[in-house]
Amino acid sequence: MKPFKNIILSALLLANIETNAQSNKPLYAAFVQSYELEANKNYETAVSVINSQYNANSYEINLRLGWLNYLAGKHKESVSFYQKANNIMPASIEPLWGIVNPLTKLENWNEIEKTYGSILKIDPKNIQAGYYLGLIYYYRKDYIRAKKQFDIVLNLYPFNYNYMLMSAWTNYFLGNKNEASVLFNKTLLYTPNDKSALEGLSLIK
16 A cells, blocks of 8 residues: 555655646746846846736745846835845845845935844854945944944954955044054055055054
8 A cells, every 4th residue: 555655645746846837837937038138138128027927925036026126226116025025034135135235226324234234133244244334334433333343354354455454444543553553564464555554554653
């Protein structure tokens, strides 16, 4: 009986796979067409093609529409689709990185800050998110919070040009001149005659 049951289960599984493949053919074709349209910069038509197969519960569709709407210059719509994708799979950082693009175009820095924070909650050692969040704080002249982020990324990558230089300037503005001097000099080891590092050292002297 067991072999017979296994045959039945295998047949049912195969039938299910074939049915799913058939039902996904229109969606597959829509994605393929959207890539071709994207390559030719026909973004709005690509959006329409994917919309013809729209399923609110599909992570992939919402993510794709987030990207295509961004390319089409429809930034608010792009944000909305990325948010939907994030709601479907909240443990994924993929839509969070995607949403940064339209938010940047909208100059919504508060939401960008929250987005980087959300990425770091999921992935605490995400270097890019930590660095970019540090930059937001730095340009707001919130040097204490900027230093916290730059310290984290610098500890992970102690000889990275951007991390050394931004940490140096942050320490300089916080009045930590010894730390700033050390970091400016390390930056010069990475990029000899770096104008920004030399400027920093001249201000300390």
